[in-house]
Amino acid sequence: MRIFVDMDNVLVDFPTGIDRLEPEDKARYEGNYDDAPGIFRLMDPVDGAIKGYEKLCEDHDVFILSTAPWGNPTAWSDKLLWVKKHLGECAEKRLILTHHKYLVRGDVLIDDRRKRGAGAFSGRHLHFGEHGEFKDWDSVLAEIEAIS
Numbered sequence: 001m002r003i004f005v006d007m008d009n010v011l012v013d014f015p016t017g018i019d020r021l022e023p024e025d026k027a028r029y030e031g032n033y034d035d036a037p038g039i040f041r042l043m044d045p046v047d048g049a050i051k052g053y054e055k056l057c058e059d060h061d062v063f064i065l066s067t068a069p070w071g072n073p074t075a076w077s078d079k080l081l082w083v084k085k086h087l088g089e090c091a092e093k094r095l096i097l098t099h100h101k102y103l104v105r106g107d108v109l110i111d112d113r114r115k116r117g118a119g120a121f122s123g124r125h126l127h128f129g130e131h132g133e134f135k136d137w138d139s140v141l142a143e144i145e146a147i148s
């Protein structure tokens with residue numbers, strides 16, 4: 001199967017980036033952390049995300065599908081650097097950054113939101129996270145296994 005994996009709050013633990021901002025930036029960008037310069041470089045992976053991504057790569061055609069904020073140019077390069085640091089070979093040249101996620105064609109999208117075109121994705125959307133049907137990476141891997 002061709003599988004797309006979102007970054008923020010699926011692969012990347014966004015709140016850990018907020019915690020690591022300098023106090024000055026934390027105050028300045030409160031409520032708008034997407035635009036804090038460098039924030040996307042500071043984040044830890046979500047629990048189980050790295051092993052989960054690598055497991056998907058063993059049997060499937062996997063891409064990372066993320067949106068980078070239009071108002072924060074360093075987010076675009078920071079997301080690339082994060083992928084290189086944490087995901088390595090099976091993610092090489094597989095990072096897609098777009099505000100229009102419905103444009104890609106594949107079987108599954110693992111995403112915590114329906115925004116940025118995710119809700120209009122033509123394949124199956126696995127809604128990840130505390131508000132989704134799939135709360136963690138173990139449940140995602142079990143579902144992928146079941147539908148493969």
Ligand SMILES: [Mg+2]
Nearest residue numbers: 006008009112
């Ligand atoms: Mg997300």
